[in-house]
Amino acid sequence: MPVLYSFRRCPYAMRARLALLAAQQTVELREVVLRDKPAQLLACSPKATVPVLQLADGQVIDESLEIMLWALAAHDPAGLWATKRSEQIEWITRNDGFFKAALDRYKYPNRYAQDFSQLSLLQIEQQHKQQAEIFINELEQRLQASAYLFGPSISMADIAILPFVRQFAFVDKAGFDLAPYSNVQHWLQQFLQSELFAAVMFKYPQWQPGDEPIIFAP
Ligand SMILES: N[C@@H](CCC(=O)N[C@@H](CS)C(=O)NCC(=O)O)C(=O)O
Known part of the structure; x- marks a missing residue:
């Protein structure tokens, strides 16, 4: 059975879990704590980011988007990856590049203080909030x-992007809820209330070698 190294709150790992469930793929889930990564993860992917999917034949997929594509190529009963593939990829690329960069600077301005030494932390935060809002x-x-x-049903682009919009919303949830983007609020709310989201956010203990496998399955 494939093994997924994952971290519950990581938006990249979240999108991988969402795609695996949507594709009805069963994996063994190993919950990683980022400051205490297991040797087994480092051995199969030296870059040591999550998610990492190790297939039964030993092949390693260590990019979330590739994991999503692998899962939906195997099975896509709800047609998440059925239409407008290049357009879906364009949206995901803009999310992963432009939006993610702005989101990080809005969420963690102190990490970027040196890059913007003429700005206060509040200014870094506010400027990048505006960027993200584009x-x-x-x-x-x-x-x-x-x-x-x-369209009317969820696509791969939705599940690839929603975990990052969730992060954006929760930096200042009260402010987000009052902002003039009702379609995005509704879209996020539907997702947060979905069974799919509940299933991917279930809390598992940190994996230790020798543990009874946790089967992550639809
Ligand atoms: N491009 C990678 C990015 C994955 C990534 O950056 N994951 C973060 C956690 S959200 C991570 O593992 N960071 C390594 C660390 O914090 O040590 C992907 O799409 O899978």
Whole structure:
């Protein structure tokens, strides 16, 4: 059975778990604590980020997007990856690049203080919140036409992007809820209330070698 090294709150790991469930793939889940990574993870992926999927034949997939593509290529009963693939990838690329960069600087301005030495932490935070909101507004426009980014049902782009929008929202949830992007609020709320989200956010203990395997399955 494939083994997934994961970290519950990591948005990249979250999107991998979402895709594995949507694709009805069963894996053994090993919950990692980032400051205490197991040797087994480092041995199969020296870059040591999560998620990492180790297949039964030993092949290692250590990029979340690749894990999603692997899962949905195996099985895609709900058609998440059925339409407009290059357009889906364009949205995910903008999320992973432009939006993620702004999100990190908004969420952790102190980590970027040296890059913006002429700005206060509050200024770094506010400038990058505005940057991030450019993407939020693009999502808002898009979601005017349909409940999900690529039509009436959830797509791979939705599950790839939602974990990052969730992070953005929870930096200042009260402010987010009052902001003028009702389509995005509704889209996120639907996701947070979904069974799929509940299943991927279940809390597992840190994996230790020799533990009874935790089977992560639909
Ligand atoms: N491009 C990678 C990024 C994964 C990533 O950066 N994960 C973070 C956690 S959210 C991580 O493992 N960081 C390593 C660390 O904090 O030690 C992917 O899409 O899988």
